[in-house]
Amino acid sequence: MNNQDKTPVTVLTGYLGAGKTTLLNRILSEDHGKRYAVIVNEFGDVGIDNDLVVDADEEVFEMNNGCICCTVRGDLIRIIEGLMKRRNHFDAILIETTGLADPAPVAQTFFVDEDVQSKTKLDAIVTVVDAKHLLDEIGKAHEAQEQLAFADIILLNKVDLVSEDDLSKVEKRIRRINPTATIHRTERCQIPFTEILGRNAFDLDRVLEIEPEFLEHFHDHDHDDHVTSFSLTSDAPLDPTLFLPWIQFIAQEYGPDMLRMKGIIAFDRDDDRFVVQAVHMLLEGDHQRPWNPDERRTTRLVFIGRDLPRDRFEDGFRKCIAQDRAIAG
Structure with a gap:
């Protein structure tokens, strides 16, 4: 159906x-x-x-x-x-x-x-x-x-x-x-x-089709709220063999405190956008559509959760960048 x-x-x-x-x-x-x-x-x-x-x-x-x-x-x-x-x-x-x-x-x-x-x-x-x-x-x-x-x-x-x-x-x-x-x-x-x-x-796919910059227009904040949000971005493409196991680990390890997660991923040597989202430990992702010729291939992940260790997330995320592209960049 x-x-x-x-x-x-x-x-x-x-x-x-x-x-x-x-x-x-x-x-x-x-x-x-x-x-x-x-x-x-x-x-x-x-x-x-x-x-x-x-x-x-x-x-x-x-x-x-x-x-x-x-x-x-x-x-x-x-x-x-x-x-x-x-x-x-x-x-x-x-x-x-x-x-x-x-x-x-x-x-x-x-x-x-x-x-x-x-x-x-x-x-x-x-x-x-x-x-x-x-x-x-x-x-x-x-x-x-x-x-x-x-x-x-x-x-x-x-x-x-x-x-x-x-x-x-x-x-x-x-x-x-x-x-x-x-x-x-x-x-x-x-x-x-x-x-x-x-x-x-x-449906994040549908939202992004209507509003491609859906995940872009906000700023991070440092504060003491119980629930916070932050974003991770990269202009260098990610290595899918590194990113997919990492995001699965994040969902399993921090799922109870990760309320929502949404993201658009630019994989190395992949002409299609990859869309991922999660509710707690339940994670789903798939290719969405080809990147447009004039579209900036930027990875954007938004996390909303309780006291998530942003520094650990950033460290793991950076390690998913395709190394040859990161050096070239």
Whole structure:
């Protein structure tokens, strides 16, 4: 099954009170012609307002607006497999995580289970944040930082409660954690759904086709945050026999603390760009497309994680440079 035939899955995450349930309820109640299956990750927190739930005793049920809702009572894989038996009843799947949840296990599901991977695709991780309280939350709750770190799309919500100067500070702080996510400013999560659904934003190949310089436009920061980001670059090509074992080692050794990793690799004597990304210890990579004749063949890797030893990463990365090219350069 190719990607176009797979059912897209959007993960909605965000810290307590940020507004993700408001966003979910808008998606479920507005007339947009789409039908969604909804999986709610509940830990004493139902997640969907009671007036939207028709029959809480049923794991899967039809809603008044044509959506289907199911409540997570067991394994996410089992529920997705059950949903796929009814795939003609809906167009896409939404997963809402609890406000204290790490989105990683949800994202990893789409890497590790072959059946789920063959029938669905992770479209985007959408994180809703409270513009008024985010800076305080980041300082107290590592979950708030990790939810930002995993995001492909960020809704900076409740912007009507914050001054422009404060909004700029919040956005700068977000960029210190996640330099690559798309940020939208919203009030009460009002945003065209085309900006957050069906974006294929988790697919790095697709993102790079639309925005080739996606991984370039940010600066490193030195600070004491729980979650940080940094980049490694090289204008000299890398040796694939050195780089591939090294990046696999990095994923295995530092995977628990490496939240996201994305990169474009220029290999020695290889005319195709190689794209790699990881969620924790789960790593995937493949050739994407030929380098354009006028395109600068620069390797760019972005790491987002908890207290990653940047100096070790830099040392190992430099050792992957093709030696004859490095000397020639």
